[in-house]
Amino acid sequence: MERMDAVVVGAGLAGLTCAYRLACEGMQVLVLERGDHPGSKNVTGGRIYLRPLRPYLPELWDKAPLERQVTKEVITMMSAGAAFTAQFTSDKFREHSYTILRSRFDKWLGERVVERGGFIVPQRRVTDLLREDGRIAGVVSEGEEIPAHVVVAADGALSLLAEQAGLRGPLAPRHAAVALKEVIKLTPPVIEERFGLSPGEGAAHLFFGAITEGVFGGGFLYTNQETVSLGLVLGIDSFLRHPAARETHAIFEAFKGRREIAPLIKGGELVEYSAHLIPEGGNKPVRQPYTDGFLVAGDAAGLALNMGITVRGMEFAMASGYLAAQTVKQAKEKGDYSATTLAAYATLLKESFVLKDMETFRRSLDVLENPRMTGFYPAWVCKVMEDVFWIGEGPKQRVSFTIWKGIRQGLFNLRAIKDLLRLRRI
């Protein structure tokens, strides 16, 4: 049987980008995807930052089916009955980040792969790695052996293949969050009016605090062209430890019903519902993303970053897919697909923004996972604001005094000072 240059497992952003690059280089590449088509199983928030990616795939972006360019950043901190929102807009935020719907985007990217001569076979789950003389030599899909010089595992957060290749252990609860997401259909004019946007502009809105009911996590809302993506992320470990956590969908329903959310989605039609894992791996990627005849990219390699103010995984998936393709190309030129040659991948990742940013924000989760970050502090901010704005029956204290009192009560203790100092890690 003929041996492909590369078999890519998973038609997500990492896999498709890798396949696209390999096909552009005239290499024989096959993508196997378990879903009905690329994108059918893929979930993101989401928004994608184009600036880091433009140098990699300059030709792609002008025609890419992106939703809206985000010009408005909104963060809301919530207590049980109150919410404090900070909003930021900037003229500089043009062509910076874009909202995206994966079912649409991945399908499109898949078409670009096929256009360049790559093969994508959907509805095929890869079940095993094919080994010859102990070394990885392809994949097995439902009993069928598919030989290849290199296997690129881009099979997402739960990556069975990276595990089988011995590059990482099974995903532990500590290493993952579960996300529930709904795509709700409105119309472009309604979206623009509700969120105060011009046509083509979008908003990214994050929510922290009481909505996660004591569990580590947060909510998000992104405006797409004619839909909004509303979701809730819950840390699995924190969820399991929580003594009285309600079922995830109950938490999500309560979130949707909040006074700050309900009017934003009023009258909308639910068009997509999904649940997905986010690898948070403590923001730590797999130590060695390669072995003989094998590379791992994207979420499968643990390349996803929770920076608190945003989640980044898509740029890392695409960039790592691209760099994996560069490595495979070099290996083909050398005619050597051993770990020695493929180690170049690790170097490329280190030199790119991918591992640099991963390294910078390596410990940001330690800070964010602190239960007080989603419990005490958002509630505290809301309480101080309540006091500042409240005018009751009795005499009122000076505003400066009220704020000062709030700071003294909330932050003048050893715990809070420690928390503040830890903030430097973000």
Place this chain on the structure above:
Amino acid sequence: MHIAVLVKQVPDSEATVQVKADGSGVEIEDRYTLNFFDSLAVEEALRIKGQGGDVVVTIITLGGQKGVEALRTGLAMGADQAVLLDDPAFAGGDEYATAMVLAAALKGMQVDMILCGKEAFDDSSGVVGPLVAEFLSMPSVTSVVKIQLAPDKGSALIEREIEGGKEVIKVSLPVLLSAQKGLNEARVPPVMGVMKAMRAEIKKLDLAAIGLPATVVGRAGSKEEILRYHRHPQRPAVTMLQGEAADIVRQVVGLLKEEAKVI
């Protein structure tokens, strides 16, 4: 031995299909697949080929880019070659005109057996196969659930499904057989087959190639014309009955007597 299989790309069973507001046609979501019964026909041809001897399996479809997809699925499963009948003149034909084109193309192919599905999932008319057989003056057996070829390949024992049982028929070749559920279980095309199929050359035959005048094909050659489509009548609103169980039962009996008039 040459086996031809007639195939058609049809909307997936999960695709949403809606009658247009003016009833002039239907809107179909872009989710298509090889017609289920046709996949059984392709499978059967491949199984006969698998029994040995010199067997060539050709799959044939009438109709554009969607048709190519059906052919590629057949090739991915393992068919030897594929033929696309494609010409603007073929457009808008009814079953009669479609069968006319298929038969003309098959005439030049020296086939020993034609397999097709018992009906297409979309229009469920189930007559194209038998019409092709008529045009080619060969026997046809429909709703086939078993095919047993004689060792000399000159005849076959066929089982077909009939109400409450099966009918066993001996028929001489060439013959057209239409596949019914139960004939076999179609294989999932192997990945390597899918890749081979994506690269395979597909032979195209147009009006000139099959040698028919434009007047007997497509819209011009059709005997029937679809006038309009009707939507399913809207289901009337549901009434929820309230109260004690015994009371509800009394209400239900009353409604069945007076409103539905069934008891």
